[in-house]
Amino acid sequence: MLKKVVFALVAGSIALSASACNTVKGAGKDVQSVGEAADRAL
Numbered sequence: 001m002l003k004k005v006v007f008a009l010v011a012g013s014i015a016l017s018a019s020a021c022n023t024v025k026g027a028g029k030d031v032q033s034v035g036e037a038a039d040r041a042l
Helices: 001-042
Strands: none
Touching: none
8 A cells, every 4th residue: 555655656756847847948948939039129
């Protein structure tokens, strides 16, 4: 029983970490595209 709980917690942590990584990567791309648009506007 305890092994199942630990496994579920570890699996959940890995899933959250992966989604957070994708979110940060996407935010970085958004900031980069805004900077490029500002450069083109000037």
